[in-house]
Structure formats: C-alpha cells, structure tokens
Amino acid sequence: MAAKAIEVSGLHKSYGSHEAVRGVDLVVDEGDVFALLGPNGAGKTTTVEILEGHRHRSSGTVSVLDHDPGKGEPTYKQRIGIVLQETGVERYLTVAEAVDLYRGYYPNPLGVDEVIEIVGLTDKRDERIVKLSGGQQRRLDVAVGLAGDPDLLFLDEPTTGFDPSARRGAWEMIRNLKSLGKTVLLTTHYMDEAQALADRVAIIAAGKIIAEGPPDGLLQTADTITTIRFVKPSAELPPAISYRTTETGFCEISTSEPVAILNELTGWAIQNSVDLAGLSVARPTLEDVYLQLVRASEKGKDQ
Amino acid sequence: MKALREFRFENRAFWRNPAAAFFTFMFPLMFLFLFPTIFGSGDIPGPSGETITGETFYVPAIGVFAIITATYTNNAMTLLFAREEGVLKRKRGTPLRTRDYMLGRIMHSMFITFLLVAITVTVGKLFFGVAIPSETLPAFIVTVLTGAFAFCALGIAISGVLPNVEAGPPVVNASILPLLFISNVFIPTADAPEWLTTVAKVFPVYHFAEATLISFSPFTEGNGFEWNNLAIVAVWGVAGILIAFKTFAWEPKRK
Numbered sequence: 001m002a003a004k005a006i007e008v009s010g011l012h013k014s015y016g017s018h019e020a021v022r023g024v025d026l027v028v029d030e031g032d033v034f035a036l037l038g039p040n041g042a043g044k045t046t047t048v049e050i051l052e053g054h055r056h057r058s059s060g061t062v063s064v065l066d067h068d069p070g071k072g073e074p075t076y077k078q079r080i081g082i083v084l085q086e087t088g089v090e091r092y093l094t095v096a097e098a099v100d101l102y103r104g105y106y107p108n109p110l111g112v113d114e115v116i117e118i119v120g121l122t123d124k125r126d127e128r129i130v131k132l133s134g135g136q137q138r139r140l141d142v143a144v145g146l147a148g149d150p151d152l153l154f155l156d157e158p159t160t161g162f163d164p165s166a167r168r169g170a171w172e173m174i175r176n177l178k179s180l181g182k183t184v185l186l187t188t189h190y191m192d193e194a195q196a197l198a199d200r201v202a203i204i205a206a207g208k209i210i211a212e213g214p215p216d217g218l219l220q221t222a223d224t225i226t227t228i229r230f231v232k233p234s235a236e237l238p239p240a241i242s243y244r245t246t247e248t249g250f251c252e253i254s255t256s257e258p259v260a261i262l263n264e265l266t267g268w269a270i271q272n273s274v275d276l277a278g279l280s281v282a283r284p285t286l287e288d289v290y291l292q293l294v295r296a297s298e299k300g301k302d303q
Numbered sequence: 304m305k306a307l308r309e310f311r312f313e314n315r316a317f318w319r320n321p322a323a324a325f326f327t328f329m330f331p332l333m334f335l336f337l338f339p340t341i342f343g344s345g346d347i348p349g350p351s352g353e354t355i356t357g358e359t360f361y362v363p364a365i366g367v368f369a370i371i372t373a374t375y376t377n378n379a380m381t382l383l384f385a386r387e388e389g390v391l392k393r394k395r396g397t398p399l400r401t402r403d404y405m406l407g408r409i410m411h412s413m414f415i416t417f418l419l420v421a422i423t424v425t426v427g428k429l430f431f432g433v434a435i436p437s438e439t440l441p442a443f444i445v446t447v448l449t450g451a452f453a454f455c456a457l458g459i460a461i462s463g464v465l466p467n468v469e470a471g472p473p474v475v476n477a478s479i480l481p482l483l484f485i486s487n488v489f490i491p492t493a494d495a496p497e498w499l500t501t502v503a504k505v506f507p508v509y510h511f512a513e514a515t516l517i518s519f520s521p522f523t524e525g526n527g528f529e530w531n532n533l534a535i536v537a538v539w540g541v542a543g544i545l546i547a548f549k550t551f552a553w554e555p556k557r558k
Binding site for chain 1: 398
C-alpha cells in the first residue's frame, strides 16, 4: 500500500455563520495526480488553501506529508510547491532570475535550467517576465512552484485561459511531474483534464465530497446514460425503441441498457435494409457524471 | 543570509524599472533647483569667514523630504501593489521568513537612501556650491541611515493596515504631509503656536529633520550627533517593525 501524502478527516471551515467546508474526508497517495473538482463556491479553494497553510481550519484533522499545515512551519513549506491563480511574481526579473530567487528559499532546490526545461521555457530563459504571454507566465508560475523540488505540488486551475495546444503542452508537463515522482493535487474545471491526468478524482459540492475514485471507476458506478445517435431513417422505427428527434434530423436514444437497444436496432436495420447513417454510441464522459452528481447534490440541498 | 539575498533581488528589480529609479533620484534634484529659485538664496558668511551658499541650508530639508518619500511612501505603496498582485501570497507559500523579507526591504531602502543623499549632496556641491561638512559628516550619514530605517519600517507597518491599493495614496499622504509641514522641514515653525510644535515633537519627522539639519549645518560645533533626536527616530523605527509584524498582510484584503 502506498504511503499517504495527504490525509484529511472531518474538515470544517466556517467564515462567520457561513460554513464553507462541512466535513471533508480525503486521502491522497504519494505519487498520485489527484484532481479536486467542484463548482465555484463549493469549498474547493478553501479546502486546498487549508492544505497549503494559507487558511486555518475550524475543526477536523489534517496531515500533509506528516505535517500539520496549520502550524505554518518552514519545514513543511520546504516540501511543498504552490501554484495559485492570480499570484504575481517580481515582474522586472527575467525567467531565470525569478526561478533563482525562489529556489533560494529551499534547502535542496532543483537547478535553474532544469526547472526551466521541465516547464518548457528554455527559449525564454532570459526574457523579462513582463514580456511573457499569458500561457508562458502560467508556465513560469509552475516553474517557481517547482523550484524547491517539492514532494507535493498544488496546482490551482493550471490551464485556465490556455488555447488547446498550450493545454496539451501543460498536460505533458504535469505528466512529467508525475514521472518525477511528485504528488500533484490539481483543481480544475475541465473534466477532460481530470480524466486525462488524474489517478483519482474527488467531486466536492456544498462543502462535502460527493464522489471519489479513479475517473473510470466514477464512470462505471454512476447511474449514467449512454447516447445512441443516427440520421433519422425514412422507415418507421420499431415501437419498442423510444427516441427523440433533434433539430438537425438525428434520432437520439438515451439508455442505461445500450447493448439490448443496439441489438434490437441493428437487427431491425439489417432486416429492413435500413442504412443507419452516422451511427454513434457515446459513453458518458466524466463531465456527464460530474453534472449529474452536482445537480443531484443541489436538489438534495433544496429539500 | 536570506535577507541579503532578498535585498539583492529587490535591488535588481528596482533598477529594471528605469522610470521609477530615475525619478526617485531626480526628485530631490528638482527641489534643489526649485527652492532657491522660489525662495531665493543669499550667501552668508560661515563660522570661519568663508562664503556659504543659501542652497546649503536647503539640502537637509530636501534630503528629509526625499528620504521619507523614498522609504515611507515608497514601501507602503510597493507593498500594497505586491499584495494586490499576489506576489506576497506567493512568498507566503514558500519557506521565506517574514523577518528576512522585511529585513531585505529595509536594507534596500537604506541603500537607496544612501545613494539618493550622496547624489543630491554631490550635485549640490558641483552645481550649487553646497558646502559639505567634514567634521559632522559621520553624524550626517548615521542620521540619514537611521531615518531610512525608521521610515521604511513605518511604511511597512502602515501598508499592513491599509485596506486596498486605492486607499494607499490618500492615506499615506494624509499621514505624512501634515507632519512634514509642522516639523520645521520646509516652513519655519518658529511663529507657529506652541501646541503645534508640541504635537510635532511626538512624531519622528520633527526629530529626523532636526538631527539632519544640525549634522549638515556648517555652524554646528562638535561631532553633530543629535543623540536624543536619533533615539526618538530609532524608537519609532523599532515600533514600526513591531507593528509591521502584527499587521503585515500577505493577501489582498477582501470582504
């Protein structure tokens, strides 16, 4: 069994009368990429900031790398790297100088050029930070978070605002981090990102974890629906198949029993020589599961 | 030493912003030109019969104003910006200690102040015939650096209580400009009501100005060290540091 990088139980955090986090339990194995998902205001950022040591918890136990982050010990901060949104860096330094400045805070940092290469900024090594593009600044954020050679890296929405190719580049970078043996706690609004990168995901809504597991596991356990689609044939479909017609002239069938429905549909099509043009079967994505779970949790809250 | 490293990078970043650096140093020179032009500058005979230009007496006042701007105002404002931009929050997530960060800033302030005063005095001597004291020069340097330390510390302290960047300029100006006016810096306060001077004497500007003036005056006898004034300035500086530790805000304050 892998050692635990993060162990949280019964975590609560209140701001005045507002309870932002209400009983979060969380375990992250060492060396995993763990994605924390959830709508804005669900308590995601608060939870992560408690783990980082930026916030104090109201109650519960938190252990990160065998430290209590609430104590604000430099020995804890030496082992983590934090990449937040909206955190600036000394703008008049160059990329290499900024990495050098921050690596100087740690006892066993990585080399300047090593870090710059990991995030793919070697071409911009001696460029002033003010002159970097948004995507390059985000890479620099990661470089600065990585400079101290942390065992655990917090990445807060690392690809928000990226164009598709920059996102793929960032994913490659995060996979690099994993291959270096780092534990990564990632928050993101992109479900494909979580699906592509995370070993495990947790969905947080209204201050509680409502689902947790490997992305594929979540897809299987959730009560989700497969969608079958094809161009509406001229012949009448068998009455046992219920479908809806889209504005673009497609038939769409939503079912939790895709195998039986497909069997009936294709059998009927072959018998009647009907060509099911554009036939596609879409399994639910993590996004579908996410939306379903979050909606269900919101309904539960209203009742 | 961590603070020294912080100072080095602070210094490097400072010179990379030429507009800010240039006007920090131009500021006193502008006054060195303006004051004698506006208020006149008569030569007077010195203690040993030499001629002393009127500009010589403007240098300490201009120095005090420029030093306070470069340390108090500048630190309060740059810290506010660094806080709003998230630079401080990022630092908070690293093992860097608060005291090393503050010490680095104070060292940078003292270094800039030293350059600022050296340039002002040199330009004053070359172009305006300003007399540089020889006997009281050590006292002048110590006074200037004590002031830089104290006003930098107070700048850090006030940045912690300011709610946001927009509140910076009005609050910082309101806290320092009245003190400059009642502390015998630009305007002689000999005719001002006594209570006003009593109030001024509570604050460090008055004592910093007096110590600077005396340590730079050709008429001063002895070594020019104004120990009482210096002690009061230094106590304000230490209080500033203690308050700064209490109030220092690493994150933007939002409600």
